[in-house]
Amino acid sequence: MDEIVRKAMAKWPQVPALYGWLGLDRRGRWLLQGKVVEREPLIDFIGRNYEHDELGRWFFQNGPQRAYIELAYTPWVLRANGQGDLETHTREPVTAINACWLDDNGSLLLEWKRGVGLLDDSDLSWAFERLTDARGEPMAEAALLAALDSLPNADADAVFLNYGGQRLTLAAVQSADVPALFGFQRKPQATANES
Structure with a gap:
């Protein structure tokens, strides 16, 4: 501040x-x-x-x-810079990701040290280049799309995101659950003692 x-x-x-x-x-x-x-x-x-x-x-x-x-x-929007690294909409570098999810609308959510961020949809190609199968191998487009479609029902780890030396399992999440899951309000309101 x-x-x-x-x-x-x-x-x-x-x-x-x-x-x-x-x-x-x-x-x-x-x-x-x-x-x-x-x-x-x-x-x-x-x-x-x-x-x-x-x-x-x-x-x-x-x-x-x-x-x-x-x-x-989400409270953060993440973007890929010219070197392939992530930064927030406030231009803060994102050096590590703790977890990642694909929501029911096809949006990629990444949790970092300050909370959850939505990957700017103009950078989805950045994510596709970093998604692999369980063996760490890049996936053909058809196989990747099939794995992403079955993500909410998958019993085992099927898709992984590689970033900064990390290999994270891509999980499914419902977009309506995201605010409660990460403890933020999309539309803040005054409390009774603030009115």
Whole structure:
């Protein structure tokens, strides 16, 4: 968090929070009242001051005011950079992945040290290049698609994701279960004592 933000919070501790103004789309773009934020300094400022509270509500701390963020899906969106490594929509490097899932809509979810992130769908080719069978061998497209289709019913490890020296089993998850599973709120609301 920026030092100027910390000082503003200390100076004005009782500023009411905002709800419904800021969002994060499935591509990792900040939305201000539904419009994509395009100014790089503002994008960077939001990213540096992006956090969550104990209720799983993600927010941007804008000086003394907290602006809660409506999430299109997950609190993080991950992208492949030019070297094949992952980074978040806030440009934080992702050096290790703890687990990975394919949801019922075909979205790839990756858990890293700060929570769960959706892989930007423009980087799905990055994932396909890293998916292997149980022997660690690349899979032909037809075999991979068949394995992914049967993933929710698979009894054994069928598909793996290789990243940063790790080999992770690709599991299935229902998209509706993701917020509860990872402890976040997609559409934060004020609590009774905040109203």
